[in-house]
Amino acid sequence: MHNNLSIKIVNPVLGDERAIVTVLKKSWLDTYLNKEYDITIEDLLSKDYDSDKKLNQWRETILTNGSGEKYICVAKDDDEVVGFCMAEKGERVDRIKTIYVLPPYKKLGIGSRMLTECMNWLGKNKNIYLEVASYNEGAINFYKKHGFCVLNESLYYKELPSGKKMPLIGMQLF
Ligand SMILES: CC(C)(COP(=O)(O)OP(=O)(O)OC[C@H]1O[C@@H](n2cnc3c(N)ncnc32)[C@H](O)[C@@H]1OP(=O)(O)O)[C@@H](O)C(=O)NCCC(=O)NCCS
Numbered sequence: 001m002h003n004n005l006s007i008k009i010v011n012p013v014l015g016d017e018r019a020i021v022t023v024l025k026k027s028w029l030d031t032y033l034n035k036e037y038d039i040t041i042e043d044l045l046s047k048d049y050d051s052d053k054k055l056n057q058w059r060e061t062i063l064t065n066g067s068g069e070k071y072i073c074v075a076k077d078d079d080e081v082v083g084f085c086m087a088e089k090g091e092r093v094d095r096i097k098t099i100y101v102l103p104p105y106k107k108l109g110i111g112s113r114m115l116t117e118c119m120n121w122l123g124k125n126k127n128i129y130l131e132v133a134s135y136n137e138g139a140i141n142f143y144k145k146h147g148f149c150v151l152n153e154s155l156y157y158k159e160l161p162s163g164k165k166m167p168l169i170g171m172q173l174f
Pocket residue numbers: 027031098099100101102105106107108109110111112113131132133136137138139141142143145
């Protein structure tokens with residue numbers, strides 16, 4: 001049984017990028033399959049998670065963590081990365097860019113701890129905005145519990161490399 005208290009929320013170190021992309025890929029496959037929008041395993045696998053280019057981008061984010069516009073924290077069970085959350089400061093708005101917790105570690109409070117850490121880093125200077133798949137009810141509820149409200153239901157899309165379109169909604173912290 002996993003226990004929230006034994007999980008540490010820390011800054012990632014170089015080498016964690018492989019585990020981060022593994023969490024990302026597993027979470028995508030666990031979260032985004034959808035019949036209504038015809039999002040299949042093949043569509044989800046068409047995304048580039050772990051090419052050399054992607055891994056280098058993650059290394060860059062880790063090396064410059066918090067000193068520029070991006071901040072990332074990870075959840076570790078001993079030395080294993082089981083979740084991560086990334087925030088980004090922008091010109092007009094600040095954003096929560098991504099948050100993922102490995103399936104067996106969900107609903108233990110880990111996502112809440114990482115989100116709080118990222119929101120503390122962003123501060124209160126600007127509105128905080130995020131995008132979420134319109135059919136991802138679990139995440140939408142999670143964000144609502146943290147004070148976010150749905151801004152626009154007018155659907156826009158993230159196009160996957162396969163060409164399929166994932167519907168998104170915007171949420172903002174109020
Ligand atoms: C969404 C996610 C990051 C939340 O992290 P978590 O560690 O599971 O969330 P927490 O345990 O901190 O939950 C906090 C609150 O959100 C609610 N919540 C979390 N997941 C939920 C779900 N699937 N359905 C309904 N409510 C949910 C919980 O009820 C909890 O409230 P409570 O403390 O009053 O019970 C995580 O479930 C996840 O990785 N999901 C899959 C990937 C994903 O959807 N990422 C978001 C992409 S935009």
